[in-house]
Amino acid sequence: MHSHENTVRLMPDVASQAQPHLAGALDWVGMDDIEVPVRFDAGDGEVQRASAQVGAFVNLNRPDKRGIHMSRLYLLVDQYLSAKTLDAAMVESLLREFLGTHKELSDRARISIRFEHLVRRAALRSGNSGWRAYPVSIEAQLDADGFRLELGTEVVYSSTCPASAALSRQLIQEQFAKDFAKDRPLDYSAVLAWLGSEQGIVATPHAQRSVARLLVRFAEGAPLDLIGLLDRVEQALGTPVQTAVKREDEQAFALANGGNLMFCEDAARRVQKALDADARIADFHVRLEHQESLHPHDAVAYASKGATGSQGWLSPTC
Template sequence: MKLNTVGIKDIRYPVRVREKSGGMQETVASISLQVSLPSQYRESCVSTFIKVLNTYQDEMSNRIFRNLLAEVKEELRAESAHVEMTFPYFLEKKAPATGTPGLMEYTCRFTGGIGKDEDFILSVWVPVTTLCPCSREISDCGAHNQRGEVNLTVKYSGFIWMEELIAMAEAGGSCEVYSLLKRPDEKYVTEKAYNNPMFVEDAVRKVAEQAMAHPAITWFSVSVESFESIHKHSAYAYVDSDEIR
């Protein structure tokens, strides 16, 4: 009997990821790696997966994935191979008024496949602040605001940095989120959000416009979830380029 896929799922593994600044960042990834084997093969593929991961752990990037998958596919005589790697990625970010540095954590994911379905996809999850335009309009003072999360997923040609996608996502909210703020910074982000109100629909459109303008992006999806501060539910919006092109 032929199986759809066989492999390993959610193995936690130390990896090094190349930064746009030129450095290498050490992180711990959750990796799933599967292949589609011909029905006549019954050999265990776990040892092959681990061996290949050992080979490439010193630099994981969307450039490297094609080589990793090709090696797995060849060694196991597989029809196709697929990998998904999710990891925390840290960037130093300075507070907007005082310039105080702090580390921001972003969740990133590389997804790739060769064989029957050849695709390479990059995803980021980025926190933002959203402030409700309706609340601001009807209130004598103040407006409800909350943290939201932007998920930007892209297919691309050539190469694209995670930092580019993170910047696109952060620009979609009423204000960016920071890990460390002093009083002048708190004043800045409060006033910036108040002067830049956003429904989740507005945020999705703003990120989508940036993705459409990027020359390397061939397909994208954007979702925004706002964890409402005055409601029990979240607000949510989604769009992908298939619907708007």
């Protein structure tokens, strides 16, 4: 008969076994696309839960060490993001924990968090409303230079080409000259009917769905006010895409497009001016993309605050 003693089972750990022939420091090591829930207050005081994909990384500055402790990163991500509301202070604490669990291996940490946030948007005229899902990305890093966090999102809007509008107006003028002889008196009812007919409006300017991609760094202590950022940019552009649309809403949208002609350069300067005026934003980079209906290539413009910093996925060289 054998006695059973409580013993700790030793399991092999090959990651701790050095490989001198492959020694070298590594910029980043970790995991990407970790699936985890996040809790986020977008600035309206309501904490919304979303499904996120997370990248968690530290550097490996010990050439003699084979690997990092990836499970520690995963468990910290789960511990923080599943239970705590996402804000800058929480992300900084999480990155400090990354380094605390890798103090013998790493002196830099970073995280990326990607999810969508639903915002209810009112219709233009009808009194209805609907939901818009805005993509959110948070990129943060902690190193010897301190903590830095950037928030990215997108605004989708309509852009009507000023050149196309001018060319359309010219064709309408020419058609009017053909249909109404200049040596005859104009009949008000006939002109009014002509303006409401397909024969009168012979040309329309081309418009396209367009995207403003935003990357901002908020001032120290400022909240991650996503809704405030979206509102400011959508108001600057004037024609964000709609949710619930009745005929009166569609007509109001057509009116807004007609009075809001813009090239991509115009759109970029509008957003630049709007963000420059926001003291809560320390730095920003924007990419405006007009997905042309006239030709298969897009018109694109970039703008920034001018401060030094990462442009990430907004850089034209990426």
